[in-house]
Amino acid sequence: MNTATRNPTVRGTMHPRFEEILTPEALRFVAALDDAFAGRRAELLQARRLRSREISNGANLDFLPETEQIRADDSWQVAPPGPGLEDRRCELVAPANRKMAVHALNSGANIWLADLEDATAPSWQNVIEGQLNLYDAVRGTLTYDEADGARLSVGDHRPTLVMRPRGWHLCEKHIVLDGRPFSASLVDFGLYFFHNAQRLIDLGHGPYFYLPKVESHLEARLWNDVFELAQQLLGIPQGTIRATVLIETITAAFEMDEILYELREHCSGLNAGRWDYIFSYVRTFAHRGEEFVLPDRDKVTMTTPFMRAYTQLLVDTCHKRGAHAIGGPAAVNPTRQDEESRHRALGLVRSEKEREAAEGFDGSWVAHPALVEICQTAYASVLGTRHDQRDVRRAIDVTAADLVSLNGTQQTITLQGVRTNVSVALRYLAAWIGGRGAVAIDNLMEDAATVEISRAQLWQWLFHNSQLAEGPQVTRDLLDRIVDEELAKLTRGLDDRHSKRYEQARQILEETAFGDYLPGFFTPYAYVRYLIDRPLRMSGPLSKEDVRQSEQVAAARTNGTAA
Template identity: 80%
Template sequence: MCDSHGTPKIRGTMHERYAEILTPEALAFVAKLDGVFAGRRAELLAARRERAREISAGADLDFLPDTEHIRSDAGWQVAAPAPGLERRRCELVAPANRKMAVHALNSDADVWLADLEDSTAPSWDNIIGGQLNLFDAVRGNLTYLAADGAEHAASSQHPTIMMRPRGWHLCEKHISVDGRPISASLVDFGLYFFHNAQRLIENGAGPYFYLPKIESHKEAALWNDVFILAQNQLGIPQGTIRATTLIETLTAAFEMDEILYELRDHSAGLNAGRWDYIFSYVRTFAQRGPEFVLPDRDKVTMTTPFMRAYTDLLVDTCHQRGAHAIGGPAAVNPTRQDEEKRHRALAIVRAEKEREAADGFDGCWAAHTAVIETCQEAYASILGSKPDQRDVRRAVNATAYDLVSLHGTVQTISLEGVRTNVSVALRYLAAWIGGRGAVAIDNLMEDAATVEISRAQLWQWIHHNSQLAEGPQVTRELVERIIDEQMAGLTRGLDDTTSARYQGAREVLTEVALGDYLPGFFTPYAYVRFLIDRPLRMSGPLDPEDLRQSEHVQSVSHAHSAA
């Protein structure tokens, strides 16, 4: 089936049933993808870094002049919705662990976004265990044993499954080719597609995906070529794969037409990934002037002008091209609040989702099963019996200035905002080091994006000596004192194992928020320090090149066709 492109080597521990996923044939398929696309991936990641340097040096973001013909051509459309994706009013995003998978498949969501990315801590067990759970789910064999001994099974009538692989910037250290860690994106996509694509088609749906952390249409084009090659290799008709692209980076917001165009035969629309988008705004302009400094993160909402411009443009772009526009997550976790607070939380969700639907979105995300009904009702109040509102068009004229401007935004930073960023980051990171990627904190379901916003804001505030509403400036010394205070409170009375996780969380936060250099993401460093199997962990001081080993491709491929 596959030509030889280097022999993949499993470096992670083989546990029960792992051999069902890590078969020689599946690994050869992944190696084929790596052999064709690893060099191009490395080039695009290098281009990301170069563009980031240019923006930091003062280059302005704007719509691309050399793709204006794509934006101005009203004649092209993306493919019609695929089977099982006609209605997407509420999509539940949840990790692919066994318990959450059963709950997701028994829910009233239209789609289960089985997440191997931000809501999964990417340990070897979580990644391959997640693949096993998806393997069983697709075949109707998914069950889990509850603490009380009761066995729960997934319903035969369940939401459509979409899978989110890890982003292009991440590697999988437990599988190598020619001694080089392999792309995490290709591992996640390749194993899932190889084992499940045909069965999903037989079940009446297909292999559907969410694409995270895209920063340009060229990265979308790379995914499209991966899809073409994968379908060719397994004899699956072209266009069977469908993928929704998360617009969660600032640069991608300027290339939404182009991203849809590159993926048009495989596109399932765009999603407004708001938390990551806010993080991307901070990261993109972290070294620019104070005019780009955001206030406390809870003050940046979907009605903040630059966020409003981005979402309005996303909906208009999607509907012009016949694509679904999917809104952001309802992150409230109302299950452990008293009844009055629970109803108040659900009322907030309802108002948010009604506004979203009124703005033209075709559906939204939910981060907890407890809010699915509210999301469904909110969208029904606007859409009625229609499956979507792709026929709705509004006059939108979002300029490049609108997409980046903080005009009218009160840029107030408070001491409580600094404390919140430190506290939430430490709590999430401690759970992440312990293997959990979806964490309930202060009645919100948080994922990795929460840490990214929090630590990037801390770095930016320190870099610009931003002044607090209370008077003092934000300095490294101030943040370190707050970390000390938070650590003392958070670790009081904990056992040694949990305390050690908090110490690891402090190490990660110090590395990615308090140094001279702002890393693109916290995950590469934290992954090699804490989540990979112990014999493979990197020790001692690490520099960025240590974290880019998967990009050290001996012979960079320039073959941009997957035929």
């Protein structure tokens, strides 16, 4: 790599082996990416905010007239699947901590989605240790020592590794240049790509990624330009990278063709990111009329009409372009239930995966190793000896109205639904502050996306003073009373340290769910307040600018070298 980019400063604590990841060469590579694209990233994040205001003020979502030619052109296709991505019938999503990494690699899944995003609380230690674990996994040296002294190692059959970096909206406060934090997306992508891309190619696979929370084809174009520059700087052949885009924002659902088109030389498919998609629906229409208010979160399923329209369009769009269509995660945690409940949960997962396969999906996510075989069996019943069903096309008729209308959806909100959202949010946020990003709660695997649904629904119900099925309206007094009651139950018998975490969780919930406006995500605020290394934490009231420091790019760099 030949670049004149200056050396960034590492402000995070250097734990054992961190120097293996944070080498001067790797940091200069990340800095080169940031130097080229920080300005465009800032512009696109500002465009998100402007579009959000327009929708809140009454603008309707529709397919883009300026890109109609791309949608109408049947001739273009995405790149063929990369080596190791031909069969994707079961993808296990798991954080990249050492224990989970070993279990994931031994799970028998076709793909391990190593998640540095929603399933990882992005503390500095978690972020760099995740990179170390991936570094070792790629080199076949990953082991984990149990508390009883037993050593877990990885067997010969290993899933293809796909890494999910953090989204464009997040920053990494522990790596800075001239005091400005870097994009978390570019840090995660850049460190992993620098250390592992060539080694993965040598092993017969390649550098593969999941791209989260993309909101437009212009954001997909930015990712494509990042890929091109990264390959150029390291001498990797253009078109080696493969990326699967999560369609988990409602604006992206209107631009699926365009997203595939922008990434067509590097794309391998789209994924129906169900939990973030539901959250995006609430966030996008939070200020609009009551006709956009969703019911209790457990009442919104993949067969709810607007969700079914979205998945039908996703499968059809993918297969039209030769891309894989991947289903969303089964969130049950089957190991912490009595036998009857466990078998019932496994049956629900089986039915869900069989339905997905019958509807044309080429594979699906699971969030627990115990679900891998169920998912593979469900897809095998449809695929047979084929790797996928990209040749399957079904006649569909999905309109813009179908993607947003709640016609056919029972919009019932219950007191138990409110209480569940409060309880789940408090329990998850307390664990997140403690460094855990994937948490088993009430027999479900919760991550940042599912908790975003909970806190966004609370804000929307409060904003509209929504009426509960039991009669009362959702008011601040009601929410405060439920928070008090849930906290009293959750902290009973806990020591001061754990009780403090719940009080901090309450503070995050009140800041991001009960305030005058609905923040786009809870993570930027909570990260700056609680997860960065203590000497860097901000105290006192935080402004929007405090959590957007990585977007404060000098004017001279706004139109970066890869624009």
